[in-house]
């Protein structure tokens with residue numbers, strides 16, 4: 001197959017931690033090709049060739065802070081940026097009928113509604129965690145939560161690097177949704193985010209969230225089911241961002257030719 005027959009991918013937020021990982025992995029892939037990179041407005045890479053911007057040889061891949069043209073030429077956008085940038089990108093991707101793979105977390109209800117509007121016209125695949133391990137874990141959490149009653153207190157503890165700007169993490173919220181689904185309750189009705197001061201005794205049936213931030217922690221999540229006399233802890237530890245990037249590339253390939261709509265990694269990984 002000639003190179004141009006491979007799905008062309010734009011990496012949004014190419015100068016970020018996930019963006020750089022995606023650039024490396026797409027560059028090494030023989031199933032897709034990198035056709036453009038977007039960066040934040042005014043970023044020093046904007047207007048340059050990607051290879052040169054990164055201090056190497058020319059690559060033929062343009063970097064831009066004005067994404068309209070590169071998105072129009074792409075089959076897919078992989079987006080790990082900010083909520084505002086992701087919402088703006090969703091309109092462009094929908095206009096171009098490009099698959100939009102969204103890893104960005106910290107999205108508010110209105111942001112998710114905007115992505116759902118875009119999904120009427122284009123394929124949108126979104127997950128707060130794109131690793132195989134976490135998506136499998138959500139299913140284990142649902143199963144354990146369904147098997148246990150509310151005598152088992154559920155607490156979710158997550159740890160990330162010092163640069164992370166949102167809490168709870170997208171993954172913690174996915175795990176919370178999975179636990180709430182197992183219990184047959186709405187997460188919003190039972191979530192308790194952090195505790196401080198004279199909080200009173202723990203209320204039965206709550207799902208607690210706690211965030212640790214420090215150093216270079218890639219991403220760690222514990223789901224604790226604590227009862228009188230025993231405790232179950234389901235844990236996922238990511239030690240390398242490539243697990244998220246590989247999941248995103250898998251989603252990009254899975255999305256080619258897929259009908260417009262909202263999808264997640266359970267669809268991509270055939271875990272439903």
Ligand SMILES: NC(=O)C1=CN([C@@H]2O[C@H](COP(=O)(O)OP(=O)(O)OC[C@H]3O[C@@H](n4cnc5c(N)ncnc54)[C@H](OP(=O)(O)O)[C@@H]3O)[C@@H](O)[C@H]2O)C=CC1
Pocket residue numbers: 012013014015016017018019038039040041043080081082085102103104105106127128129130131170244
């Ligand atoms: N779903 C998953 O599996 C995972 C999700 N994430 C999520 O992905 C997001 C990014 O994480 P991470 O890479 O660590 O964060 P970074 O801050 O390293 O990267 C985000 C990048 O987006 C850039 N950016 C901001 N605005 C725009 C814009 N309008 N257009 C293009 N680029 C823009 C930033 O540029 P600048 O710094 O110059 O402002 C930055 O380079 C977070 O929400 C994180 O939680 C992370 C890992 C896995």
Ligand SMILES: O=C(O)C1=N[C@H](C(=O)O)C[C@H](O)C1
Pocket residue numbers: 105128129160164168169170171172218219220
């Ligand atoms: O910001 C990160 O780094 C990560 N964000 C995602 C999240 O919010 O859960 C996924 C992963 O844990 C890394």
